[in-house]
Amino acid sequence: MALHHSSGNWRLGLGLSSVAVFLWGILPVGLAVTLQALDVYTIVWFRFIFAFVVLGIYLATKRQLPPIIKLRTIPGWLIAIAILGLAFNYLFFLQGLQQTSPSNAEVIIQLAVVLMGLGGLAIFKERYRLPQWIGLGVLILGFSLFFHEQIQVLVNASQDYLIGSGIIVLGAITWAAYSLAQKQLLQKLSSFQIMWLIYGSCALLFSPFAKPQLLLSLDTLHLGTLLFCAFNTLIAYGAFAESLEHWEASKVSAVLALAPILTILAMELVTWLVPNLVPPEHITQLGIVGAVLVVAGSVSIALGKQS
Template identity: 35%
Template sequence: MSHKPLLGFNLALLATATWGGLPIAAQKAISVIDAQTLVWFRFIVAAAGLILILGFAKKLPKLTAFTPKILLLIILGVIGLSLYFFGSSYALHFISPTTSQVLWQLSPFTMMLCSVVIFKEQFAVHQKIGLVLLLVGLVAFFNDRLGEILQLNAYAIGVLIGAISSMVWVAYGIAQKLLSANFNSQQILLMIYIGCGLVMTPFSSPTQLNEMNGWVLGCFIFCCLNTLIAYGAYAEALNHWQASKVSVVTVLIPIFTMLFSHLAHWLYPDVFEPLEMNLLSYIGAIIVIFGAMYSIIGQKLIKKNK
């Protein structure tokens, strides 16, 4: 790893900002095309881009490396990422982009719990504190919608789909962690993107693209480029900066989504809907983010105070 903290920070910030704007654009795109078609296009564009990048660098994965165990891990990653992409996109029919990103914070905590069970990693005090903060923050974030959630209406369905999708993502996270012993991050993404594209092909309708124009088409293009740019910037950030510090920056994704939502509505009120959150919801979102941060770097803070 080359030690270039400023470059690593800027790349992590680029990934975070790009991911932050994704659900806003995706929500507009799925108003015209279905979620599975949008996801299919995203995987195909990302796979094509990585083939060009890795092919030019002569770093395409070698066929001789594909053992039965490797293939099983790729399948696990494909299942996790395809279900996450589809579920998080489909949930936007019922919930706001900011809600989607707050629910995303369930992913690192689920990954953390799975690591304790599967990889026998320690469940440290700072991680337990972070988990408690996450739960408290989620209750505060949904304070004005708890009644709707308990009634199991459309909003509750969206929250449930978003939460399950975020936790299913862990299958991809585990697969990537195990595959990293044989491939670099970009090679892993390429294999999983191709697999996800193949899985989503029977469910997609590419001809729906003909129905797009104006703002919706622009949002669709942003969604397709988002996967390649964000994941590429994130992977490259890890090559120049410590993983824990990169993770802290990416935890700020909901903040960017809130900012972009307000900005988009302010600039184009006829196109983008306002962000409807009360003060306690904002506080809850901050607590969720702080809980995720503390679970990542809390151990270092505890050591400094000793």
């Protein structure tokens, strides 16, 4: 089977992946608040069904719904990997978030973008130059410093905290599988068509476990955060999927590695504006140094050209 090749428009790929990383960086805070009022399955189901309906309306008005004749040419195993990968990622991430914290969850889920980058090198034959390998080393060092306190927390954590962290690792693995399948599917369909099919299939998978009646009892705050999470799903994954059309998976993954920093900043802002909404998290000077290294390493990888 022929492999997908990016268009080479790296500026567009960088812009789209930057939109995705910003939205995913602030997403854990919104999810943490929403989990105060809804169960995991209902939140996941609503995010998928909302995105499926809204994106479906958009594609219908543009007359771009995927034709059945094209769907028949897609290998079943490939679309299955994409659907199940994203479905389990949503489920595992929320379950892990419920037992840990937004910052810790976002730290661990970064394993996903590392696996995605390595998959781009191994499967799609992408290449790093020496400065990019150095950038990867700087990025890993930055993460080690930035999340030093979180690592210490994991060592001394309760059993629930450790179990939640393990569940998020599973979510990272399933997301990496989804993202690589998504890139290959771009040979057959547009990014929006692929996401529409995935959203609908995932909503169907979670329908038996969701409790839609709970949505009627939400107060203004939790309804607002739920809608934010739903719009986040639609826009962030649309931007991410389209970025893979124009840029290498390994470089997109480098930009996505910035998400934990945005999560920490979002947590600081929220705890300052609304002190009792979520538990506060603190960053040391060592963490700030790590953040600078993470940014430097990510930029080095993302902007370096292929040899």
